[in-house]
Structure formats: C-alpha cells, structure tokens
Amino acid sequence: MDFDKYDSDNNSPYIGVHVKSKVINSLIKQKVSRNNKRLQKMNKIAKTNLYFFSEIDVDYISKKIKGVFYNTQTRKWTVADFPFPDVYYNRRGEKKDNKDVQTVRETFEKMGIAKINSNHFYNKWYSHQELDKNEELRPHLPKTILYKTESNLVNMFKDTSSLFLKSLRQNNGKGIMSVTKKTNCYEYKYFIERGLKEGTASTLEELIQIILSFYTDSEFIVQKQIDLLQYNHATLDLRCDVQRNGKGELECVSYAVRVSAKNSHITNTRTNPNIYPFETFFKEKLEFSDEEMLRLKNRLERLLFTIYEKLELNFGSYGEMGIDIGIDKEGRLWLFECNMKPGKNSLWACDEQTIDRAFLNPLEYAKFLTASSRQSERSN
Structure with a gap:
C-alpha cells in the first residue's frame, strides 16, 4: 500500500x-x-x-x-x-x-x-559538568561526583548521611540507588523488575561490593540527597514538560507534582507515585495563596528556560524536554534530571487542554523546522 x-x-x-x-x-x-x-x-x-x-x-x-x-x-x-x-x-x-x-x-x-530532538540520551555526568559552568544554574545543582574509588563515597559521607547513586544513561527510575549512613550500618534501596529491594551493609567494604554488583561495569555518579518538601510524610518533586511550539518558542506546558509511594526513595512513575496537577496540589494540599503559587511558577519558568537553553548550547536544538525539579524545605529549587525523550505518564494528571497541547507542540514544531529548512533552501 x-x-x-x-x-x-x-x-x-x-x-x-x-x-x-x-x-x-x-x-x-x-x-x-x-x-x-x-x-x-x-x-x-x-x-x-x-x-x-x-x-x-x-x-x-x-x-x-x-x-x-x-x-x-x-x-x-x-x-x-x-x-x-x-x-x-x-x-x-x-x-x-x-x-x-x-x-x-x-x-x-x-x-x-x-x-525534533538533537541528542538521544542524557549523560548525567557530562550534563552536570556543563550546567555547573553556568553561574545562574550552579546553586540549583546538588553536589555530584563521578564514582571512581571507595574514597569518593568516604568524602561524600563527610558532607551528608544520604546519597543517591545514578547510572549515567538510564532513566525511568532505573539505575538509581539510595544509600544512607546509619550509626552502625549502611541502608540501601533500589528498584528491580520485581519491585523495591532494600537491605543493609554492616561495613563500607560490604556496601561497595553491593553497589558494584548493582552497576556491574557501568559508570555512575554519586549525588547528595536533598531534604525535599514532603506531603503526608512522603517526598515530592515536579515533572515539568518544556517544549518548543510552532513558532520555535519555548513553553512550560505542564508542571505535574509527584508524591512518592510509601517507602520509595524516588518519585518516578514506574514506582506508582500519586500525581497531581500543579495548581490543585499547591492550592488544596499545601494551601498556597494565588500570589505564592504565581511566584513559584515564575521562578520555575526562569529556571527551566535557563536549563533548556544551556543544554541546547551543548547538544543542539530540542523540541521537548522532561525536567525533574525538587523543592527543598526552604523553598529552594533543585535540578535532578533532564529527559530527552520524555515519557508523558505524569502529564495525564493534567487537564485535557494541557494534554492536547503537549502532544500538538512537537508536530507544530516539526512544521516550523520544515518551513525553516525550505526557506533556507530557497535562499540558497
């Protein structure tokens, strides 16, 4: 046919x-x-x-x-x-x-x-290094190092008792381990296909063996955990969908609030968090005033646009990006991860108009790219 x-x-x-x-x-x-x-x-x-x-x-x-x-x-x-x-x-x-x-x-x-999207994956370490060069973004990046030797963990634990370990390429909640230093042991959590795996290691050497077994030969970063805003004793963060529209302009299409499932160390949708529309959650759950919510949204948009544009300088243009942002208990915004081929599961908590917009924008952006290309060909 x-x-x-x-x-x-x-x-x-x-x-x-x-x-x-x-x-x-x-x-x-x-x-x-x-x-x-x-x-x-x-x-x-x-x-x-x-x-x-x-x-x-x-x-x-x-x-x-x-x-x-x-x-x-x-x-x-x-x-x-x-x-x-x-x-x-x-x-x-x-x-x-x-x-x-x-x-x-x-x-x-x-x-x-x-x-529509220049790069095909998000290398967490390379991207962290590039973003860290930007003075405006640096205060929004958790302390992060590339794991090389046991001393990396020792030094990070001097600054904090809780760490995230993350593989450089995996997303959707995969390749993430939470490690917490207790008085007499180390606790760890990670997800496998069958669900959440939890355990303890009595020594640092034992913990290292568990970590290296989990990551096999893959590289990973070590990142300081942030004391995030909570709701009903569960951690929350934001999945923000940022896209270019039919004019090639940036839009923050949606902000979905993800509240972690019980005992989960991450809020990714594969762990079945509770997901809320931004305004509904902050108004009804956290009792933000309209003015407080508007200020938060404006801060978010400035940060998201800066992240997006900085990554484009390094990787090329993008039509869409899913950006995960945390808010700590003092209201400070933190960048956790950017998703270059974002899943849209969190988006479905939003209203129909927002959902439509998120699926329409990439197609309109494709038309923009085509028109720009044809105009360039005519000029030549």
Missing part, C-alpha cells in the same frame, strides 16, 4: 516517529497506547503526515520506510510505504550498542533530515 493514495497532505511534512518494533506490532494489532492515540488526534489538527516505524522497517537502498499510520477511511492502523521523513521524531528507547538504531540516526543526520 502506498500512503500517498490515502491520507497524504503533500504540502505538509512527513513526520517519522521512531519506536520499538513491539510498538509497531501493537499498532498493527490495533492495540494503541493512550500516548500514540493522542499524538494521532493532534496530527489531525496539525495536518501533518504522521507515521510510526522501527529500525527494521527502513530500506536504505530505495529510501523507503514500511511504516504504520492511522487510515481515516478504514479507521484502522495500517501498514504503508513512506518516503524518508522530512522530520525525524525519535521516541525509541535503546541500548547504546544497538547498531541498527544508530544507523537510522546516522543516515538521517548525513541526509540533513531535520529532527
């Missing part, structure tokens, strides 16, 4: 959404995630030519992709042949050694195909 015979608007850009092959198989079986349903809904409004594909669907010789799109005539997700995209939207989770995924990215890069 040729897509051009069906729903194509040839004046609009082709947007290729790169996902795992299992997502493609689910689409073909008409089992569609709420995220992809909403993206398709916004595709109708943006009037773009949206299709999904995996790396195994790319034919480099014919420059065609066997992708999946929503056929409005049959009301079914359908396989069709597509040209290489005008804009590459990478939603593909990956391991760093996946050569097929890398080939897709490198090919599109050489061809000059526009992409």
